[in-house]
Amino acid sequence: MADPQSPESLKHVSQVQGLFVKHSSQIRGFLISLLPGSVEVDDLLQETFLTITAKAENFELGTNFTAWAMTIARFKVKEHFRKSQKSELLLGDEVMETLLEDAPEVLADDTQILALKKCLKNLSPSVQKMLTQRYEDDMKPEKIAADVGWGANSVYVALSRARSTLRECIIKQTKGALASTSLS
Amino acid sequence: MKLTDTINAYLDGRLTADEVRALEAELLSSSEARARYWEIAGTHASLERHFHENSGSELSDTLVFPALDRQKKSALWTFAPMAAAAAIVLGFFAFFKPAPPAPNLVQSGGFIARWDDDWRFLQASELKLAAGESRELVFVNGVRVALEGPIDGNLVAPDLMTLATGRIGVHVPPGAEGFTVDTPAGQVVDFGTRFGIDVAGNKLRAEVFEGRIDVNVAGENYRMEGQASLEVVDQQSSGIAAGSNAQAYPMPTAEFRTTGFGQFNSPGYLVKHHPTQPDQWAGDYSRATAAIDGVQPRTGAGMLQFLSTTQEAGSHEKIGSQVWRVVDLEEIRAELGRRAERVRLTAWCNRVEGTADSDTKFMFELAGQAGSQQEFRWSPDVVLRSQTDLLTDADPTTWEKVTVELQIPSSLRFLVVMASAQENVSNQLPAEGQEFDGHFVDDIELEFSAGLRASQK
Structure with a gap:
């Protein structure tokens, strides 16, 4: 085994940490999809970062970092749900374990982001603005409602519809991308 | 409620406890x-990722960093001593050991930064260095701060530090504008640049080497662009002076990685002679090709295939098929903001399974040639070189990685990069005029770097 204090090992760890930083938004998106609205998302992200640092030597540069990092993040979520007392507004540990068994290897990968960018252009400017307020500015739907002069429920419905439209469009786009790849 | 609506409502955090239990059962x-x-959840995660990455640089600080608004920043220096007294009980040697967040300054969480070559999760902390010590702080949004002791200050947030005493050099890349240094004599706000600050008591000297900074002194704003300097004593300044001296400040590390240096995505044969100018692949008989003979490009649409050891097909006198590309280090200096001190090449090699007579060796070289200070001219006289070779396996589905590094002398203007396949097993000419059975290179990239540098004052 390589000396963990050797310049090569230290550089490797630093490179792996750099990959974590680069992909942190993707890993955080995964955590948010399981713990929506929870302040513990950043704690779990931090714990994932620390575990990735400790296990960096197991990761081979050039292989799939996000898949490896998501595996660690999944483990951290499981651990967290087993050990901590959760809000009753979050899913319980039994269902979380079952959900994680069915979790895709990677969520929100580059192909999906590319498709999402194209699909967003099909939405009306007002819905695009609402999504920006919700996801970029982290505004609660109630605040968005006050801003656009709608009822909160209407904003929920609009966001929900926008996500359904985007989901269908992303599926169509990514299937199209796969088809054109296989033809070339 | 339909299942889709229930899941959406859960992800929006608006289900009641009973509704969450019902969702669990389902x-x-x-x-x-x-x-x-x-x-x-995948759509939610994609939206989270897209909008957060969209809100700043790719390495967005908005995800893990507590954001500070400008109003809080402007009042920072007033709060800082109180915050330090309340929050910081750490000893001198406990660099960045997390301290409780300062009231009104950091609301929650922490932020990632690199200190002493380790990425760490940090919170608001006291920042001190003794005379003669130097360190570097790197934030994930790319901001790099070189600190030269004696330093007395506070790290408050990824875009904010206070400095009561000390000399620092800062590089703020595009997308990370707004990095602020609060000093007793004034506040320095960066707008994407390189600059230096020297603070001692009621004296502040700020110098911008590239880009723009604003210095706010007692309510008056001094906008400094290009190369300029400003001195403030007792909250009084005689104004902005032209010119600046970067050597007088510590300089943070710098890194620049090429993108697409050796991707070979456009099919075609390479120019068949030594390169005559930078940024052109040229050399022995070789070509950029799509997937062929069971070998897929490692990334992208193409890869480089070595065909013959000379510039025309048919010869078998030599044993190496070589291609070169020249890099003008002045262009790299522009990217780094200073001279590159080190370069590291990475490349990936592959070959067909072939037979027992198939060659297995690849060779890479980073070199400097004699002459060529203004315009590049090919010279056979190599004045420095770093070389490495690699023996590939017979599995065409796997790519083998190779790296080679070179320390760059300050006198070198042009770097010559060489990649080659070597006839290490058999030097025979096959009937088709192709000396290599199927030997490929892909994803050649260079990473230039320069280390933390002390001030020359």
Whole structure:
């Protein structure tokens, strides 16, 4: 085994940490999809970062970092749900374990982001603005409602519809991308 | 409520406890419900990722960093001593050991930064260095701060530090504008640049080497662009002076990685002679090709295939098929903001399975040639070189990685990069005029770097 204090090992760890930083938004998106609205998302992200640092030597540069990092993040979520007392507004540990068994290897990968960018252009400017307020500015739907002069429920419905439209469009786009790849 | 609506409502945090229990029951009993959950969660996660990355640089600080608004920043120096007294009880040697967040300054969480070559999760902390010590702080949004002791200050947030005493050099890349240094004599706000600050008591000297900074002194704003300097004593300044001296400040590390240096995505034969100018692949008989003979490009649409050891097909006198590309280090200096001190090449090699007579060796070289200070001229006289070789396996589905590094002398203007396949097993000419059975290179990239540098004052 390589000396963990050797310049090569230290550089490797630093490179792996750099990959974590680069992909942190993707890993955080995964955590948010399981713990929506929870302040513990950043704690779990931090714990994932620390575990990735400790296990960096197991990761081979050039292989799939996000898949490896998501595996660690999944483990951290499981651990967290087993050990901590959760809000009753979050899913319980039994269902979380079952959900994680069915979790895709990677969520929100580059192909999906590319498709999402194209699909967003099909939405009306007002819905695009609402999504920006919700996801970029982290505004609660109630605040968005006050801003656009709608009822909160209407904003929920609009966001929900926008996500359904985007989901269908992303599926169509990514299937199209796969088809054109296989033809070339 | 339909399952899709329930999952959306859960992800929006607006289900009651009873509704969450009902969702749990459905998810536990139905694999289709779980598949639907991940489908919808995937859209949420994609939106989270897209909008957060969209809100700043790719390495967005808005995800893990507590954001500070400008009003809080402007009042920072007033709060800082109080915050330090309340929050910081750490000893001198406990660099960045997390301290409780300062009231009104950091609301929650922490932020990632690199200190002493380790990425760490940090919170608001005291920042001190003794005379003669130097360190570097790197934030994930790319901001790099070189600190030269004696330093007395506070790290408050990824875009904010206070400095009561000390000399620092800062590089703020595009996308990370707004990095602020609060000093007793004034506040320095960066707008994407390189600059230096020297603070001692009631004296502040700020110098911008590239880009723009604003210095706010007692309510008056001094906008400094290009190369300029400003001196403030007792909250009084005689104004902005032209010119600046970067050597007088510590300089943070710098890194620049090429993108697409050796991708070979456009099919065609390489120019068949030594390169005559930078940024052109040229050399022995070789070509950029799409997937061929069971070998897929490692990334992208193409890869480089070595064909013959000379510039025309048919010869078998030599044993190496070589291609070169020249890099003008002045262009790299522009990217780094200073001279590159080190370069590291990475490349990936592959070959067909072939037979027992198939060659297995690849060779890479980073070199400097004699002459060529203004315009590049090919010279056979190599004045420095770093070389490495690699023996590839016979599995065409795997790519083998190779790296080679070179310390760059300050006198070198042009770097010559060489990649080659070597006839290490058999030097025979096959009937088709091709000396290599199927030997490929892909994803050649260079990483230039320069280390932390002390001030020359």
